[in-house]
Amino acid sequence: MTSPTSPERAEIVTRLATSLAELLRLESADSVTADSDLRKDLGVDSLGLVDLVTVAEEDFSIRFSSSTDFSKIHTVGDVANLIKEQFGNKVSEA
Secondary structure (H helix, E strand, C coil): CCCCCCCCHHHHHHHHHHHHHHHCCCCCHHHCCCCCECCCCCCCCHHHHHHHHHHHHHHHCCCCCCCCCHHHCCEHHHHHHHHHHHHHHHHHHC
16 A cells, blocks of 8 residues: 655645635735744634635645644744644555
């Protein structure tokens, strides 16, 4: 059984920026970077974070562990790193 190839971090950030722009009804995803703070810069609240996690799981065909501490997620880059970790877990679980 082959595991999906892990996308590069830059690709993950770009896809997250697009998803965030749609979720938050931003004019453009161009203003969303890896360093964008989800709460301070983008105004993501706890429900918005749940929406983002759900979209990320669907978009990247992954599932975050129920033990994942999302309170430590502050930036778009943090979410990208978490997604990269999930791809590493998929490979080790295969």
